[in-house]
Amino acid sequence: MKKTLIAAAIATCGLAVAMNAQAQISGDVIKIGIITDMSGLYADIDGQGGVEAIKMAIADMKGMAAGKKIELIYADHQNKADVAASKAREWMDTQGLDLLIGGTNSGANLAMAKVAAEKKRAFISIGAASARLTNEDCTPYTVHYAYDTVALANGTGNAVVKSGGKNWYFLTADYAFGASLQADTTAVVQKAGGKVVGSVKHPLSASDFSSFLLQAQGSGAQILGLANAGGDTINSIKAANEFGITKTMKLAGLLMFINDVHSLGLKATEGMYLTDGWYWNQSPESRAWSRAFFAKMKRMPSMLQAADYSAVTHYLKAVDATKTDDADKVIAKMKATKVNDFFAKNGEIGPDGRMRYDMYLMQVKSPKESSEPWDYYKVAQTIPANEAYTKLADSKCPLVKK
Amino acid sequence: MTELFGIPLPALLGQLLLGLVNGSFYAMLSLGLAVIFGMLNIINFAHGALYMMGAFLAWMGLELLGLNYWVMLGLAPLLVGVLGIVIERTMLQWLYKLDHLYGLLLTFGITLVIEGVFRSFYGVSGQPYSVPDALQGATNLGFMILPNYRAWVVVASITVCLAVWALIEKTSLGAKLRAGTENPKLVQAFGINVPLMVTLTYAGGVALAAFAGVLAAPILQVSALMGSNLIIVVFAVVVIGGMGSILGSIVTGLGLGVVEGLTKVFYPEASNTVVFVVMAIVLLVRPAGLFGKEK
Numbered sequence: 001m002k003k004t005l006i007a008a009a010i011a012t013c014g015l016a017v018a019m020n021a022q023a024q025i026s027g028d029v030i031k032i033g034i035i036t037d038m039s040g041l042y043a044d045i046d047g048q049g050g051v052e053a054i055k056m057a058i059a060d061m062k063g064m065a066a067g068k069k070i071e072l073i074y075a076d077h078q079n080k081a082d083v084a085a086s087k088a089r090e091w092m093d094t095q096g097l098d099l100l101i102g103g104t105n106s107g108a109n110l111a112m113a114k115v116a117a118e119k120k121r122a123f124i125s126i127g128a129a130s131a132r133l134t135n136e137d138c139t140p141y142t143v144h145y146a147y148d149t150v151a152l153a154n155g156t157g158n159a160v161v162k163s164g165g166k167n168w169y170f171l172t173a174d175y176a177f178g179a180s181l182q183a184d185t186t187a188v189v190q191k192a193g194g195k196v197v198g199s200v201k202h203p204l205s206a207s208d209f210s211s212f213l214l215q216a217q218g219s220g221a222q223i224l225g226l227a228n229a230g231g232d233t234i235n236s237i238k239a240a241n242e243f244g245i246t247k248t249m250k251l252a253g254l255l256m257f258i259n260d261v262h263s264l265g266l267k268a269t270e271g272m273y274l275t276d277g278w279y280w281n282q283s284p285e286s287r288a289w290s291r292a293f294f295a296k297m298k299r300m301p302s303m304l305q306a307a308d309y310s311a312v313t314h315y316l317k318a319v320d321a322t323k324t325d326d327a328d329k330v331i332a333k334m335k336a337t338k339v340n341d342f343f344a345k346n347g348e349i350g351p352d353g354r355m356r357y358d359m360y361l362m363q364v365k366s367p368k369e370s371s372e373p374w375d376y377y378k379v380a381q382t383i384p385a386n387e388a389y390t391k392l393a394d395s396k397c398p399l400v401k402k
Numbered sequence: 403m404t405e406l407f408g409i410p411l412p413a414l415l416g417q418l419l420l421g422l423v424n425g426s427f428y429a430m431l432s433l434g435l436a437v438i439f440g441m442l443n444i445i446n447f448a449h450g451a452l453y454m455m456g457a458f459l460a461w462m463g464l465e466l467l468g469l470n471y472w473v474m475l476g477l478a479p480l481l482v483g484v485l486g487i488v489i490e491r492t493m494l495q496w497l498y499k500l501d502h503l504y505g506l507l508l509t510f511g512i513t514l515v516i517e518g519v520f521r522s523f524y525g526v527s528g529q530p531y532s533v534p535d536a537l538q539g540a541t542n543l544g545f546m547i548l549p550n551y552r553a554w555v556v557v558a559s560i561t562v563c564l565a566v567w568a569l570i571e572k573t574s575l576g577a578k579l580r581a582g583t584e585n586p587k588l589v590q591a592f593g594i595n596v597p598l599m600v601t602l603t604y605a606g607g608v609a610l611a612a613f614a615g616v617l618a619a620p621i622l623q624v625s626a627l628m629g630s631n632l633i634i635v636v637f638a639v640v641v642i643g644g645m646g647s648i649l650g651s652i653v654t655g656l657g658l659g660v661v662e663g664l665t666k667v668f669y670p671e672a673s674n675t676v677v678f679v680v681m682a683i684v685l686l687v688r689p690a691g692l693f694g695k696e697k
Contacts (some may be wrong), residue, residue: 006422039526040526041526041625041627042526043521043525043526044525044526044527174670174671200670201670202670202673203671203673203674203675205627205630205631206673207622207632207635208420208423208424208621208622210420210423210552210667211417211420211421211663211667211673212418212666212670214413214417214420214546215413215666215667215670216488218410218413230526230527231526231527231528231623231625233628234527234528234623235622235623238530238621238622238623239621242551242552242621243534243540243549244540244547244549248540257529259528260411262527263527263528263529263530263623264530264623265530267532268530289544293616299525390654
């Protein structure tokens with residue numbers, strides 16, 4: 001009797017040890033949180049749709065990774081960096097957050113990246129544009145997933161100059177993002193042999209763009225580069241059409257999402273070039289996933305929402321493979337594994353945290369070419385990963401060994 | 403080419419005209435606010451949300467019912483006016499005796515509810531609404547190409563503003579209205595239904611906001627956030643013009659549109675703060691506003 005008891009005790013201990021070795025998951029749950037703009041001007045491109053995309057990723061893993069349950073929490077940062085940072089800190093301190101997904105807004109993402117690095121938790125930035133996240137402000141815990149200002153400039157800037165648009169004028173949102181987008185694009189334009197003849201800065205969420213547009217028209221430039229985003233881009237394009245500026249200048253939207261095109265309609269956007277990392281209609285797998293997304297959200301997913309799905313899936317597979325939620329080990333695994341799904345082919349996360357994959361220069365279809373709702377783009381050019389993003393040799397990130 | 407401050411004169415004229423177009427919106431919105439404040443003593447924060455509703459009703463009319471721009475230009479203000487009556491009768495009427503702050507908080511809450519509802523149904527990117535066929539195209543004025551629709555906006559809003567001013571300042575109905583705010587008990591004693599008049603004033607004020615919303619629909623995207631982008635500037639206009647002053651709000655609205663337009667040429671970064679700089683200066687020099695009376 002005594003012997004069996006001891007044997008049983010030993011067996012139980014052994015089992016516990018074995019299980020422990022099998023999965024080292026803190027709090028017995030894999031906790032994922034997304035902090036994004038859920039109510040402001042960027043709410044459509046990520047927001048609730050981004051949350052839904054992550055739910056789809058978790059559902060496709062059957063709600064489990066490394067034998068443990070996956071949980072999702074989300075919050076609205078209202079485009080305020082301090083709100084984003086304090087929410088991230090709270091979740092890491094009290095909720096045992098394992099993975100933080102940063103939605104839109106570069107400022108908020110830079111703040112969250114700092115918190116994640118301090119707490120040694122995995123952080124994947126999806127919607128931020130600023131290339132600083134993987135340059136000056138890179139950390140071992142940050143992965144930047146969908147796109148950045150460098151890729152946008154290399155895509156649209158290059159293509160437009162090559163197709164003959166040599167003289168540029170910029171209409172720029174007057175804050176960090178606009179300035180860095182203009183600077184990155186200027187560098188690309190000049191390198192390709194183009195010239196920047198002037199620029200005008202407008203306040204964020206300006207009520208009327210006609211005045212700025214007339215100034216642009218007065219400059220005599222061929223190309224009007226829109227270094228702004230969301231509602232500002234939409235209203236600039238609308239006014240440009242109204243004032244007939246599209247007849248004398250070509251518009252180049254430097255950061256445009258499919259939601260912007262949908263909102264403006266093809267008549268106002270026909271023929272425009274834009275850079276995108278993913279389009280819902282680009283492959284059969286993408287179409288299948290997008291239809292499932294559409295059934296839930298009643299709108300087609302943007303690049304960011306698809307990236308939310310892809311990034312979370314990539315993370316969960318790494319957790320599954322390493323049997324741990326320890327950020328260092330999981331991120332090492334993520335960097336060692338290529339991203340291959342409907343979102344990216346042979347995507348690679350560099351030592352700086354940048355996920356490099358092929359980007360696309362898209363041209364907006366004319367109303368005649370479009371055969372169904374949301375059928376808006378044709379691929380004008382594929383931009384290979386190594387040309388789209390900052391080369392590792394040029395990286396300003398101290399983690400890159402040169 | 404003739405130049406003024408280093409800017410070619412034709413370009414400057416163009417910018418002045420554009421400023422006037424934007425000023426038309428300020429004038430119409432601040433007029434509604436001034437009427438409501440003058441008669442009801444309520445700072446109507448919901449004005450921006452009701453302006454947004456006007457634009458959305460125009461869009462819905464076209465998309466869902468096939469009603470064109472001209473029909474909605476009349477219908478949307480009516481519908482929003484009816485909503486105004488409901489708001490005034492069910493909520494605002496209990497607040498007249500209290501501090502301004504209560505009215506402000508209540509109408510701010512109403513704003514959050516209305517905007518939230520539209521945001522959750524339609525998102526934030528906005529809906530496209532095209533310029534009505536009769537006003538398509540543009541006219542070459544020599545110094546600039548002015549889209550016909552913008553010209554229509556200026557004409558329509560100045561006409562409406564002057565009509566409202568005449569109604570309040572020059573008719574016997576307006577006289578009763580003004581008397582009612584001065585001394586409601588006495589006016590009531592003459593057999594005039596003051597509460598009804600107050601209700602209709604609120605409805606009229608918010609109908610003006612909806613009218614401005616329909617006018618704005620073809621120019622801006624119709625989106626849940628369009629009101630909150632504008633309302634703070636409009637409040638500044640009301641303060642500069644003098645709270646409750648009818649003529650003051652019209653003149654200040656147009657004037658500040660022009661000042662803002664010029665700032666966009668000379669120092670574009672300051673274009674969304676210049677109105678507040680003007681406000682600060684006016685408050686220092688004339689605390690009751692340019693056209694306000696000291697009490």
